[in-house]
Amino acid sequence: MPPPRKRATVHDIAAAAGVSRGTVSRVLNGGYVSAEARAAIEAAITEVGYVPNTAARTLKMRRSQAVGFVALEPHSLFLDDPNIGAIMLGANAALSLADHQMVSLVVESARDTERVGRYLSGGFVDGAIVVSARTHDPIIKVISDLRLPAAFVGHPPDLDQRIPYVGIDNAGSARAVTERLLATGRRRVGMIAAALDRDSGIDRLAGFRAALGDAFDGDLVAEVPHYDYGSGIKGMRLLLDREPAIDGVFAASDAIAAGALETLREAGRSVPGDVGLVGFDDSTWAVRTQPPLSTVHQPAKQIGTVAAQLILRQLRGEQLDPGGQLLPTPIVWRDSA
Amino acid sequence: MPPPRKRATVHDIAAAAGVSRGTVSRVLNGGYVSAEARAAIEAAITEVGYVPNTAARTLKMRRSQAVGFVALEPHSLFLDDPNIGAIMLGANAALSLADHQMVSLVVESARDTERVGRYLSGGFVDGAIVVSARTHDPIIKVISDLRLPAAFVGHPPDLDQRIPYVGIDNAGSARAVTERLLATGRRRVGMIAAALDRDSGIDRLAGFRAALGDAFDGDLVAEVPHYDYGSGIKGMRLLLDREPAIDGVFAASDAIAAGALETLREAGRSVPGDVGLVGFDDSTWAVRTQPPLSTVHQPAKQIGTVAAQLILRQLRGEQLDPGGQLLPTPIVWRDSA
DNA sequence: TTGTATGCGTTATCAA
DNA sequence: TTGATAACGCATACAA
Numbered sequence A, B: 001m002p003p004p005r006k007r008a009t010v011h012d013i014a015a016a017a018g019v020s021r022g023t024v025s026r027v028l029n030g031g032y033v034s035a036e037a038r039a040a041i042e043a044a045i046t047e048v049g050y051v052p053n054t055a056a057r058t059l060k061m062r063r064s065q066a067v068g069f070v071a072l073e074p075h076s077l078f079l080d081d082p083n084i085g086a087i088m089l090g091a092n093a094a095l096s097l098a099d100h101q102m103v104s105l106v107v108e109s110a111r112d113t114e115r116v117g118r119y120l121s122g123g124f125v126d127g128a129i130v131v132s133a134r135t136h137d138p139i140i141k142v143i144s145d146l147r148l149p150a151a152f153v154g155h156p157p158d159l160d161q162r163i164p165y166v167g168i169d170n171a172g173s174a175r176a177v178t179e180r181l182l183a184t185g186r187r188r189v190g191m192i193a194a195a196l197d198r199d200s201g202i203d204r205l206a207g208f209r210a211a212l213g214d215a216f217d218g219d220l221v222a223e224v225p226h227y228d229y230g231s232g233i234k235g236m237r238l239l240l241d242r243e244p245a246i247d248g249v250f251a252a253s254d255a256i257a258a259g260a261l262e263t264l265r266e267a268g269r270s271v272p273g274d275v276g277l278v279g280f281d282d283s284t285w286a287v288r289t290q291p292p293l294s295t296v297h298q299p300a301k302q303i304g305t306v307a308a309q310l311i312l313r314q315l316r317g318e319q320l321d322p323g324g325q326l327l328p329t330p331i332v333w334r335d336s337a
Numbered sequence C: 001t002t003g004t005a006t007g008c009g010t011t012a013t014c015a016a
Numbered sequence D: 001t002t003g004a005t006a007a008c009g010c011a012t013a014c015a016a
Helices: A010-017 A020-031 A035-049 A053-062 A074-080 A084-098 A110-120 A138-146 A170-182 A199-215 A229-244 A254-268 A284-288 A299-313 B010-017 B021-029 B034-049 B054-062 B074-080 B083-097 B112-119 B139-148 B170-183 B199-215 B231-244 B254-266 B286-290 B299-316
Strands: A066-072 A103-105 A126-131 A152-153 A165-168 A191-194 A221-224 A248-251 A276-278 A323-328 B067-071 B101-109 B127-131 B150-153 B165-168 B191-192 B221-222 B249-253 B276-278 B324-327
Touching: A010 A020, A010 A035, A020 A035, A020 B074, A053 B054, A066 A084, A066 B101, A074 A229, A084 A103, A084 A126, A084 A299, A084 B067, A084 B074, A084 B101, A084 B112, A103 A110, A103 B083, A103 B112, A110 B054, A110 B083, A152 A299, A165 A299, A170 A191, A170 A248, A170 A276, A191 A199, A191 A229, A191 A254, A199 B101, A229 A248, A229 A254, A229 B127, A254 A284, A254 B324, A276 B286, A284 B139, A284 B191, A299 A323, A323 B139, A323 B199, B010 B021, B010 B199, B010 B249, B010 B276, B010 B299, B010 B324, B021 B034, B034 B150, B067 B083, B067 B112, B083 B101, B083 B299, B112 B139, B127 B139, B127 B299, B139 B170, B150 B199, B150 B299, B170 B191, B170 B199, B170 B276, B191 B199, B191 B231, B191 B254, B221 B231, B231 B249, B231 B254, B254 B286, B299 B324
Parallel strands: A066 A103, A066 A126, A126 A152, A152 A165, A165 A323, A191 A221, A191 A248, A248 A276, B067 B101, B067 B127, B127 B150, B150 B165, B165 B324, B191 B221, B191 B249, B249 B276
Antiparallel strands: A103 B101
């Protein structure tokens, strides 16, 4: 077991190779240097076991080559929404190609918010991707004030106009899938609406409402807090209670649909026989339920890729035109409706 | 829209308050400073909109107050193993309490490995939690050579002895749950074994073997690559093929068990009537299948907490005794066996 | 082609 | 109690 030696620096290399620090830096970063000097330096590098100190480089260059991936309220996200994982992987792949390190930061408490704010401000990252921000999220202000290059996944209504975002057309997709459900001949169609403090939740409800037009009946909308399985169970109970003759349901997420399915099973209603059911996300839930769910596909990985590119373009100094980028969401029609 | 002004530094505060940088640093970090100087400096801080540069502080202090969370092969993990999310949240919570920033790093490609290695070496983190390393994973060498304070979740056989780890007793748990399955009177019990390039996979198989003792029959072990649903489907087909009279199955994970359940359903076998089935993980899978799975509970969140504490103790300079810490894994007996 | 000197923004040491 | 000054490790303009 070798002694825990001090980390070697450029200085040490220079000493070992008998040259100046400037020359060492030149072989490290590319520049004019004689063949013999280069050879000596390269030998010295492995000899002293040099590993560059990125923190120092960051300080000097004002560039960390790192991009933050901020996951807000990941508790419910990780547990019930496989999308976040796919978004992360998409973003990482794109950043990796550009030789940037993605560092993902979890925000679960006020304490986290404050600390992550400091982290983002401290020069550790050149930009940030923010997932699932709510209205008035304090992180928005931090990024806004700092003018940190950023990209949002989804767009809270009070988002700074200058910050680009990427997402899907929640309202349009919700409307389309509801219309398709209606086209199967259902007469009493309800919705389990969730996360009404987020744009996604609000917009999916708006799309549902638009699809129904004059036939919209507020009593047939059950509001639940989260996009999760448990909420689906509760929401479906509410709906059955209010309208026993219900024959169609649009669930705001696949997890909710899965919960609803369970409640319907317990209540002795068959799907799609008695009740047609559609979900949203095309997550793993959709293919694991019996019957598999008709749903709206979210291109999660691509969302991550686009968010990363939005950051990289800003880092290159490009001036992006404001506004968002909406990705297509094909409807996947399976057996639940 | 205020002009994009240069970031204010300690120097600017000092100028605005008419004091020296040293005094400013003292109010920032705590030290003797007169009431009036303090007031002037505090006013100046908000006036110039100071936000500390953590990169510079890191360089000076040789401490970043950040800990890396390295997720190896997160693709399969995120998609099929809810445990990783819970481990992350547990670790984050513990680090957050100690005012450390958890930065999680995704390793999916050789390129990622190399870049993450540099990142870990560069002084951006004071330590690292590594999840799901395989034998001979290059990241082990990086950490080992660097003497970076680390904690592993699980332990690859070639893990550096000085690196502490946290995990569960895979072999013991597998043995216990298999014995319990045998106690229900099953005669032909097989296993779907997965991830035999990892300690968890190897140990679960060893536990199964131990439970069967002399009755162990290698033909009744189907080997599949991953802990996922698809592997469960394939593995169960293999087993049914080799031994149509099979009446008990230990699946190496809940996701595998869910896949096996589907195959059994298609084959017209009832669970637990014809075949008793047990899983591993006590993940969300276990309560979503019909019937819900009997399985082994993994205290995922606590695993994350302990890993974080292992790091924090090293950062405090504590000398931990080598070896690992194994957390208890209660058996959760539901309806599938 | 190489060496020297300077600064990135902090904290810490030492006189005053 | 405060102010000057020196690092931390690296990159670079400039001089040689």
